[in-house]
Amino acid sequence: MSSKKIEMAPLANEGLPLEERALFCDVPPREYEPARGVIEDFYNWARSQSLWILGFGTGCGAIELRPLMTSRFDMYRFGIQPRATPRQSSVFVIGGYASVKTLKRIVRSYEQMMGPKFVVALGSCTINGGMYWDSYNTIKRIDQYIPVDTYITGCMPRPEALLAGFQELKKIIRAGRAEGQNLYARNFEWYKENQKKVIKDWNMPDYNW
């Protein structure tokens, strides 16, 4: 991962009432600072072998995660397991279409996750809107709002495809190319602008919960 640093002004948190602004952090996200050489390689290997998924099924595609957890597909053998909270998770699986209402929770959950964190976008809807191409309430590209490390196409993809996607994600992490978190930090203002364009009742802090 890159170690580039960007200085940004404190966040205004204008969506919050005045009396609540001081209760929340005003520091924008920072890029990850990698360790030296083989130590970072070792970290990446370890990260790729223990993918902890946030248990938040954001759309209909999340139904495919259930068979993965049970004995037939058994994702635990790949070091993948679901966790209950964003704080414990390293992988966010966007499970298909995201309505604006869900997007608000997606952004919130993504920002709550500890780094290094990775996003897997599942299904056609996350890529180009899929069947919701003319919907008044469904975004068409999730990568405009949060960074995506791996896409898995299909409507919906079968569990085998998900396993293949996770294997791909592992390769990316292992090679140190899972740059999603850094992209988010680097282009934070752009992401925030896109998010606020569609989430019109923005009543939460700008970053970091």
Place this chain on the structure above:
Amino acid sequence: MNELAERLARRYDAEGWHEQRKDLASISIPALRVRDVLAWLRDEEGYKHLSFITAIDNIERGVFTLTYTVRNHDTKHSLMVHADIIRENPVVDSVHLLWEQAWTYQRELKEWFGIDCPGSPRKDEEFVLEGWDQLPMMRRDFDSLAYSNATYAERPGRVTHDPAAYMKAQLYPEADQ
């Protein structure tokens, strides 16, 4: 059931009885009598269960057609009661005092169609959408595609095929030759 149609016609100027199935019929009534009719159906005719309330945007006629579906569990018969209200000023009596759960449907009507039911609890609160500042989206004059194109970024390169022609070319390429 035609006796019921006659009684409704006599008492409330109902018309257009339509027997959709053996256990399902519909009838139209004047919108001003919605509450009277539903109260009478509930108390006198055994239609004690309100299954559903929704609306249809009949933009050609300039009206919203409200539909109240009620059910008589003794006779196992459902009745859809239709009532037209004008689109320019869509207001109708609330029926939440007849069936408490009606307020949820009426809140939905307010958000999705802009139909107001004065006195209905929490009718002005957001129901499904958050921060919606456009026309109510279930009105047919709301252009969903135009809104979607203007609001949500699109990934270039998406193409659409006619399913029949595409599958024909895939499965029977020799047919075109």
